[in-house]
Amino acid sequence: MNLNFVLQSLLNGLLIGGVYSLIAIGLTLIFGVMKVINFAHGAVMMLGMYCTYWLFVFLKVNPYLSILLVIPILFIIGAAFQKFLINPIIKAPGHNQLFLTLGVSLFLQNMAVFLWSPDYRVLKTHYANITYYIGDISISLSHLLAFGLAVLFASILYVILTRTDLGRAIRAASEEPQGAMLMGINIKRIYWISFGIGSACAGVSGAAITTFFPIYPYVGDIFVLTAYVVVVLGGLGSVLGAFVGGLIIGVADSIGAMFLPGAMKSILSFIIFILILLFKPTGLFGR
Amino acid sequence: MTSNSVLNIVDVSKSFRGLRALSGVSFTLRQGEIFGLIGPNGAGKTTLFNVISGFLKPDSGRVGFLGKDLVRLKPHEICKMGLARTFQIVKPFSYLSILENVAVGCFNATNDIQEAEERAWEVLRFVGLEKKALSPAMSTTTPDRKRLELARALASQPQLLLLDEVMAGLNPTEQMQIVGLVREVREKGTTLLVIEHTMRVIMGLCDRIVVLNHGECIAEGEPSAICSDKDVIEAYLGKGNTFVRD
Amino acid sequence: MSQPTLATSYLKRGLSRQTWIIIGIVLVLLHLLPRAIPQIVHIVIMIYLFATMGQAWNVLGGYTGQFSFGHSLFFGLGAYVSTLLYLKLGITPWIGILISCLSGIALGLFIGALSFRYGLKGPFFALIMLAFAEIFHMITMGWNAVGGSPGLLIPLKGNAPHLMQFTSKQPFYYMALWMMVGSLYLVWRLEKTRTGLYFLSVREDHDAAEALGVDTFKVQMIAMAISAGLTAMIGTIYAQYLLFIDPDSTFGILNSVEIMVRPIIGGPGTVLGPLLGSVVLTPLAEITRLAFQSYSGVYLMWYGMILVIVIMFLPHGLMGMIRQIIDKYRKG
Numbered sequence: 001m002n003l004n005f006v007l008q009s010l011l012n013g014l015l016i017g018g019v020y021s022l023i024a025i026g027l028t029l030i031f032g033v034m035k036v037i038n039f040a041h042g043a044v045m046m047l048g049m050y051c052t053y054w055l056f057v058f059l060k061v062n063p064y065l066s067i068l069l070v071i072p073i074l075f076i077i078g079a080a081f082q083k084f085l086i087n088p089i090i091k092a093p094g095h096n097q098l099f100l101t102l103g104v105s106l107f108l109q110n111m112a113v114f115l116w117s118p119d120y121r122v123l124k125t126h127y128a129n130i131t132y133y134i135g136d137i138s139i140s141l142s143h144l145l146a147f148g149l150a151v152l153f154a155s156i157l158y159v160i161l162t163r164t165d166l167g168r169a170i171r172a173a174s175e176e177p178q179g180a181m182l183m184g185i186n187i188k189r190i191y192w193i194s195f196g197i198g199s200a201c202a203g204v205s206g207a208a209i210t211t212f213f214p215i216y217p218y219v220g221d222i223f224v225l226t227a228y229v230v231v232v233l234g235g236l237g238s239v240l241g242a243f244v245g246g247l248i249i250g251v252a253d254s255i256g257a258m259f260l261p262g263a264m265k266s267i268l269s270f271i272i273f274i275l276i277l278l279f280k281p282t283g284l285f286g287r
Numbered sequence: 288m289t290s291n292s293v294l295n296i297v298d299v300s301k302s303f304r305g306l307r308a309l310s311g312v313s314f315t316l317r318q319g320e321i322f323g324l325i326g327p328n329g330a331g332k333t334t335l336f337n338v339i340s341g342f343l344k345p346d347s348g349r350v351g352f353l354g355k356d357l358v359r360l361k362p363h364e365i366c367k368m369g370l371a372r373t374f375q376i377v378k379p380f381s382y383l384s385i386l387e388n389v390a391v392g393c394f395n396a397t398n399d400i401q402e403a404e405e406r407a408w409e410v411l412r413f414v415g416l417e418k419k420a421l422s423p424a425m426s427t428t429t430p431d432r433k434r435l436e437l438a439r440a441l442a443s444q445p446q447l448l449l450l451d452e453v454m455a456g457l458n459p460t461e462q463m464q465i466v467g468l469v470r471e472v473r474e475k476g477t478t479l480l481v482i483e484h485t486m487r488v489i490m491g492l493c494d495r496i497v498v499l500n501h502g503e504c505i506a507e508g509e510p511s512a513i514c515s516d517k518d519v520i521e522a523y524l525g526k527g528n529t530f531v532r533d
Numbered sequence: 534m535s536q537p538t539l540a541t542s543y544l545k546r547g548l549s550r551q552t553w554i555i556i557g558i559v560l561v562l563l564h565l566l567p568r569a570i571p572q573i574v575h576i577v578i579m580i581y582l583f584a585t586m587g588q589a590w591n592v593l594g595g596y597t598g599q600f601s602f603g604h605s606l607f608f609g610l611g612a613y614v615s616t617l618l619y620l621k622l623g624i625t626p627w628i629g630i631l632i633s634c635l636s637g638i639a640l641g642l643f644i645g646a647l648s649f650r651y652g653l654k655g656p657f658f659a660l661i662m663l664a665f666a667e668i669f670h671m672i673t674m675g676w677n678a679v680g681g682s683p684g685l686l687i688p689l690k691g692n693a694p695h696l697m698q699f700t701s702k703q704p705f706y707y708m709a710l711w712m713m714v715g716s717l718y719l720v721w722r723l724e725k726t727r728t729g730l731y732f733l734s735v736r737e738d739h740d741a742a743e744a745l746g747v748d749t750f751k752v753q754m755i756a757m758a759i760s761a762g763l764t765a766m767i768g769t770i771y772a773q774y775l776l777f778i779d780p781d782s783t784f785g786i787l788n789s790v791e792i793m794v795r796p797i798i799g800g801p802g803t804v805l806g807p808l809l810g811s812v813v814l815t816p817l818a819e820i821t822r823l824a825f826q827s828y829s830g831v832y833l834m835w836y837g838m839i840l841v842i843v844i845m846f847l848p849h850g851l852m853g854m855i856r857q858i859i860d861k862y863r864k865g
Contacts, residue, residue: 037656085841092848094655095600099797100844102602106790107837114831221786225667228660263674263682270664270671277661278651340744366746374744380737382802390544391734394727395746403727404544421543443745 004136009254015143017250018150019205023223024230024242025154026201032237033174033194035094036086039101041202041227042220043108048074048203049215050116053123056210063123063210064145070203078199079192086195087188105220112217120214128211142211149208153201154243160197161239170194174237226253226266229273235286244284291318292351293447293478299338299348301331301502308334309345310502316447321469321479323493323510327523331502332482333375336449339480340372341365352447366395371445373436375452375482381425385416385435388424392442407442414438414468430461437465441472448472450481454488466492490514498522545725563710567703574702578774580815581709582767587795587807588716589763594793595801596720596729597756598736602659603666604792607637607761609783611768613673616685616778619696626697630769637765638758645757649750654739663789670784684779687772697773705774712770713808716763721804732756736802764792787833794836798843800852809851814839 023045030038048070055061055069081104089096130141161167172180173190181187205223213219230249234241249269256265276283294316301309309331316322324332337343339350341362350357357365371392380388389410393403411417414434419427424435433453440448450469454462466488473479483489489496490510498506498513500522506513513519548556567574586608594600614636615629624632644665648658674682692700699705723729731752734742739749772778782788799810814836821832847854 037660085845089845089848092844095598095659096844096848098600098602098656098659099793100841102790103837103840103844105837106833107841110830110832110834110837113828114825114834118828118830225663229664232657232660261675264671264676267668267671270668273664274647274661277653277657277664278647281651281653281657342740342743361748362740362743363746363748366744372744374741378738378741380734380741382737383733384543386543387730387733391730391742391747392745394730398727400544400725400727439741439745 006258008137009258010251011137011139012143013251013254014247015139015147015250016253017247018147019209019246020223020226020230020250021243021246022150022153022205022208023202023227024234024246025157025239026198026205027224027227028231028234028237028239028242029157029170029194029201030198031231033170034082034086034090034191036097036101037228038195038198039098039224040081040105040108041198042222042224043105043112044074044078044199044220045202045206045223046109046112046215046217046220047077048206049210049213049219050112051203052207052210053121053215056123063125063207064149067149067204067207070207071200074203075196075200079196081199082192082195087191090191109217109220116217118217120216122214123210125211140212145211146208149204150246153204154239157197157201158239166193226269229269231283232273232281233276233283235283238283238285241283241285292316293318293320293353294339294480295349295351296335296339297349297351299335299345299350301334301338301343301345307502309338312348312499312502312504314497314504314507316478316480318478319473319476320494321473321481321492323489323496324480324482324499325484325489325496325513326499329501330499330522332499333451334502335499336372336451336480336482340370340449366443366445369444369446370449371440371443371447372449373440373451373453375455377432377436379424379427379432379435381423383424384421385424385427386411386420388435389438389442392439395443410438410442413441413471415464429456430464433457433461433465434468437468441477445477447478447480450479450483452482452484454483454485462488544730560714564707567706574706576816576819578702578706578709579819580811581706581713582771583791583795583815584808584811585709585713585716586764586767586792587799587811588713588720589760589767590792591796591801591803591807592720592723592732592763593753593756593760595796595803595806596723596732596736597753599654599658599753599756600793601662601760601789602793603662603664603786603789604760604764605784605786605788606662606666606669607641607764608768608771608788608792609666609669609673609778609780610640611637611765612772612778612783613679613685613768614765615769616687616772617679619687620685625695626769626773627695630697630766633765633769634762637761637763637768641757641761642754645754649753649757663786666784666786666789670780670786673780673784680779682780684777684782687776689776698776702774705770708770712767717804717808719759724804728752728755733802790833790836794840796850798839798850800850803850803852806850806852813851 027038027041030036051070051073052063052066055066056063085100085104086097089100128142132139132141161171169180169185169190172185173187177187226249230245231242233248234245252268252272253265256268260267292315296312296314299309299312312335324335326332334343338345339357341357341360345358352368352370355368380391386407389407390403393406397403408417411420414437416431416434416438419431427435437453454465457465462485469479469492481493493510495509496513497504498519505518505522506516566577586604590601590604611633614633615626618624618629618632619626648661653661673679690696690698731747734747735749735752742749768783795810795814796807798814799808800806817835818832821835822829825831843850
């Protein structure tokens, strides 16, 4: 274990952490506004990945460019999900929403198995293997781009939430739904918009990693579990928290990988998760 | 502390993130009294109830009930000792029947399911809900929910009953019915601490009243004295006004 | 209505004589099943095992309102504890199952002590259970001393009843049947006790329950102990039945889903819900698995779809729907 190895691991952790951040930001938006823990978030990310893949295979669209298409498509899927499935049961006890999103997740993932087979697919681009070097530390271009996209979209989202009317309406709806309604904000509209945005985030994260991560129906499961850890760590509803939390968990996973056999690398993250849930459930930046 | 005091609040204070909700609140309840707790919105009345019943820990002070300090006890332990409360926004066990709702309270006093059920029927007859005993609690009207809230608390056989705005949302006729029930509860030997907003009700029902404003006791005494107390009038209506008794 | 006599107590309502007779007949028929229709014995064993675990989940979830998304934790624990005790120390699974039960209870109480003390509810409790299950999943995957990812094989001993191994499936059928009947009876009796009513009160409203003298922490711990211990025991039976366990098939998320989905669809908070759910879903899964051989997992599409439909239109599950129909029939 030398310094280079450690630095390399930490760097990789940070880069992938950016991706965790973006997925988690989408999840925290959904939870912050609607208080729903969305188990289908991973399936949505998976759809974003397949979307990118098929656009690449059939229309030769550059995966990074297809993000422009993935955003509206996933937004619509997410919004429709909220509007037609979740909204009708919004008055039911909270656990019903949990089970509903679980059901949707099961359905989407296994429909993907049925339609596209459970085989791993890989998106091969000619620039996939480009690597930069700083001394002995290597940074792969695709990881860097994924991180860059994550930061870009996290920033865009942050600006939307803090500087636009829509963003203010979303924050009002998440903090004080009654008050927001009295001010004329259409809460129902905010709900499906937020769900759409959150899903688009998941889709973009998925698209961003297609250049280096295999695409298969259950890929969402790994990421969504980590996304929950990040969301709780960062504080439910806090975009900044989700961003910082993502980086922390990315690094925690790397540290885990340094000391533990491969299958166990996420144990550290889960232990952090349990500790946060017990001792500081509001997370780092939560209210 | 006199020998027949049931509840002894001594210098209770509670702050939330720098905001003083309760500040040195002190008063004593005597056995068999109906004691009123009034004050403008945000005065700290429900906060005080939460402290007394164990849902909140005060920053300082003592809550003496039948000689014991309640401050470090959990709500269910306090109920076991004989102190019951209702909630301002009623909390029925929605998917259980009215009978089952009340039975939960009955089990505070007995382990036997037979006894619990008999007592539950008694309590339901007392509040007038026996005809709806088997309906689910969520399908009831507001006055019935208030009765259920009262019935459940009574079922636990309390020596002291805390009622939090049990009249809110009821029309005058319904309110009078509840007042009648409260008086009967007192007849049976239970002491009552009542939060209410309706002046007419409070003045007619209570033996003594304490007035809270911004977390502090600003007056204590009999209804007639409270009505003409300058500080009380100011707290509710601002300077230069008088109370009009209807 | 007039005061009911003790014989017509509503809280302790019993079953009519006709119902007991029907139950008796059904039990006799179920006893004859392995000889009558041996082809379906395996699937019926699975129905019973998952019905029992579903019922265990139901005690904590449907009745007490704490919905665990990681019940595979106890199942896997039970399976691994008894198997390891046998493989490493030669302890017979008949004792192993008891130790599995106790381990499950211990782990459940540990998690409960942490979670309930800190007031974890709803999605947070669901997630913490999931986290614990995943931790155990990862540990068993990566730790070779307990088998690692290839899992553990129990050597086939053929006719060895003292080691819980038999030459046919029938003994397992009867074990599974009676575990299921036992769990049904347990929950049916619980409903008529103070503890059962306390479970429900905790589910409905923690604060109101506390204010009525219910020690919500203790009540949740009792529910957790029953739920965890029972599930762990099924883990042992499963391990002995299949003679093979591995991290994925025991601690995997999919297993947690299988355990949960039956009581949710059948009717959470009801005695028959988990059984009904298992009777509907287990054969559905088997048939779909056989029809789509190359795509194992497609039956989960059915689970997903049914789950969504039930949550949206039948929030009390199939039992709720059946009750509505019976009520309408009685009034009409």
